[in-house]
Amino acid sequence: MPKGPIRRAQLIAPFGVGAMVMVTDGTSLITAGLDHWYEREDGSEADDKSEFRVDEWRLAQSLGVEHFRLPPDFRKPNKGDGVLNAYLTLPFLRFPQWHFCSACDRLEKFHLIARGKVKCP
Numbered sequence: 001m002p003k004g005p006i007r008r009a010q011l012i013a014p015f016g017v018g019a020m021v022m023v024t025d026g027t028s029l030i031t032a033g034l035d036h037w038y039e040r041e042d043g044s045e046a047d048d049k050s051e052f053r054v055d056e057w058r059l060a061q062s063l064g065v066e067h068f069r070l071p072p073d074f075r076k077p078n079k080g081d082g083v084l085n086a087y088l089t090l091p092f093l094r095f096p097q098w099h100f101c102s103a104c105d106r107l108e109k110f111h112l113i114a115r116g117k118v119k120c121p
């Protein structure tokens with residue numbers, strides 16, 4: 001998926017699950033569901049999800065949930081320094097999948113998880 005900085009708070013609103021996001025290279029994406037949050041690109045899960053847990057018992061009780069979680073932040077370990085929950089990413093899907101090239105008047109369909117900016121062949 002294209003890289004685009006989205007602040008943690010923006011993942012609640014306005015770019016929460018199902019929202020359309022336009023990243024810096026002009027690609028539009030949809031924020032995917034929570035099933036694959038707290039995972040790395042290789043599919044491995046977070047080391048310790050409890051770090052993201054937020055306990056707000058009154059709100060949890062009124063909404064009938066156990067707890068809340070913060071969206072994961074992206075961390076890179078420094079040299080020789082182990083960092084917990086490093087390289088966690090959030091899933092985004094390309095939308096729309098069809099791209100129109102105004103240079104050659106062609107429509108091309110891309111995969112939902114295609115990466116990078118569209119280039120004219």
Ligand SMILES: [Zn+2]
Pocket residue numbers: 101102103104105106119120121
């Ligand atoms: Zn083209």
